[in-house]
Amino acid sequence: MxxxxxxxxxxxxxxxxxLIQELRARNPKIQTEGFGGPEMQKQGCLLLFELTQLAVMxxxxxxxxxxxxxxxxxxxxxxxxxxxxDAVVLVDFPGFNWWIAKAAKRRGIPVFYYMPPQxxxxxxxxxxxxxxxxxxxICALPFEYEWYKSRGVNAIWVGHPFFDEVASHKLDSELxxxxxxxxxxxxxxxxxxxxxxxxVDRNFPMMLDVIRKVSERVPTVQWIVGNYRQEHKDDCQxxxxxxxxxxxxxxxxxxxxxxxxxxxxCFMVSGSISLELLARxxxxxxxxxxxxxxxxxxxxxxxxxxxxxxxLIAEEELMPEFVSGxxxxxxxxxxxDQLTKWCLYPNTLIQRREEMSALADxxxxxxxxxxxxxxxxxxxxxxxxxxxKAGQAA
Numbered sequence: 001m002x003x004x005x006x007x008x009x010x011x012x013x014x015x016x017x018x019l020i021q022e023l024r025a026r027n028p029k030i031q032t033e034g035f036g037g038p039e040m041q042k043q044g045c046l047l048l049f050e051l052t053q054l055a056v057m058x059x060x061x062x063x064x065x066x067x068x069x070x071x072x073x074x075x076x077x078x079x080x081x082x083x084x085x086d087a088v089v090l091v092d093f094p095g096f097n098w099w100i101a102k103a104a105k106r107r108g109i110p111v112f113y114y115m116p117p118q119x120x121x122x123x124x125x126x127x128x129x130x131x132x133x134x135x136x137x138i139c140a141l142p143f144e145y146e147w148y149k150s151r152g153v154n155a156i157w158v159g160h161p162f163f164d165e166v167a168s169h170k171l172d173s174e175l176x177x178x179x180x181x182x183x184x185x186x187x188x189x190x191x192x193x194x195x196x197x198x199x200v201d202r203n204f205p206m207m208l209d210v211i212r213k214v215s216e217r218v219p220t221v222q223w224i225v226g227n228y229r230q231e232h233k234d235d236c237q238x239x240x241x242x243x244x245x246x247x248x249x250x251x252x253x254x255x256x257x258x259x260x261x262x263x264x265x266c267f268m269v270s271g272s273i274s275l276e277l278l279a280r281x282x283x284x285x286x287x288x289x290x291x292x293x294x295x296x297x298x299x300x301x302x303x304x305x306x307x308x309x310x311x312l313i314a315e316e317e318l319m320p321e322f323v324s325g326x327x328x329x330x331x332x333x334x335x336x337d338q339l340t341k342w343c344l345y346p347n348t349l350i351q352r353r354e355e356m357s358a359l360a361d362x363x364x365x366x367x368x369x370x371x372x373x374x375x376x377x378x379x380x381x382x383x384x385x386x387x388x389k390a391g392q393a394a
Contacts, residue, residue, distance in 0.1 A: 049075070088112070214340050218340060225249060268285070289328065307321055
């Protein structure tokens with residue numbers, strides 16, 4: 001059995017890698033290939049191209065890369081023609097993966113969308129593409145499943161794989177011990193500036209302004225930064241140095257879980273990492289900085305109240321959100337006020353942690369990756385049996 005994967009985001013690379021691991025645990029002969037990242041490659045996936053290198057968001061950033069994306073689609077089409085796989089599994093990254101879905105569907109290859117596009121959040125008319133090019137949508141969120149199902153899409157809810165990854169991740173005990181030693185000096189706030197290059201470039205300077213304001217009010221606060229890549233750490237440290245080292249700050253690469261675990265609260269760029277905060281019951285404040293054009297587009301196209309998955313699950317703003325565009329001064333002050341309040345009045349932070357704990361107990365279910373692997377193998381096995389019967393009848 002051969003399965004073609006296409007995952008363009010770092011988080012999608014992780015989810016796909018865990019799914020490949022589960023599939024191979026059930027059937028060691030399964031071959032996986034396609035577009036993805038280093039985590040998938042570690043699980044034996046043959047990468048035709050490291051798609052996570054091209055992870056971008058926003059219309060203006062995508063346009064210069066359209067030619068590259070088109071060449072990759074042509075490569076996939078040729079691959080499907082020469083050696084069609086038994087199935088295509090798409091993971092998030094809808095702008096590109098729509099093309100892969102279309103190419104596969106035209107060749108009669110079953111298409112499964114794992115971690116599907118958030119059409120319920122913006123531009124819902126794209127549901128036509130799902131009906132036309134996707135056979136099964138594998139949903140991570142309960143309300144997402146209901147949304148797709150009510151619109152005539154073959155959908156299944158499995159839970160969010162992020163909760164599996166949090167539960168299975170073994171923390172670096174030495175680093176946790178080291179970071180917790182800082183708690184004796186004052187409150188600890190984790191800073192999570194995002195996993196994409198442009199997220200760090202756009203958001204971290206504003207985050208430094210917040211860090212400066214809070215540190216002026218609470219001089220004992222300790223800041224620990226969780227970076228996705230070494231180059232992100234280098235950039236953050238350089239930006240910190242350029243503004244004169246506004247506060248005591250340490251940076252750690254690929255240790256985000258440890259950083260979240262020891263923090264009293266987090267200051268984060270919006271993303272799926274909010275689910276790890278939920279699982280670890282750590283309160284957070286959410287920032288996403290966009291340009292004026294992006295803010296205008298979001299106002300026109302967005303159809304949901306929140307941008308943070310934890311808030312969407314809770315149906316309330318457990319994590320205060322700030323989508324900042326233009327002059328960020330007002331948002332810097334508001335975010336600093338919130339973080340300062342949590343530092344100076346621990347009871348407010350304890351109450352928020354209790355609220356997150358109650359939500360996590362209800363919704364942070366594990367087993368999503370295993371359920372997805374079982375579903376895929378069942379569907380492909382049934383399809384193979386049906387094909388054999390059709391062949392015999394002919």
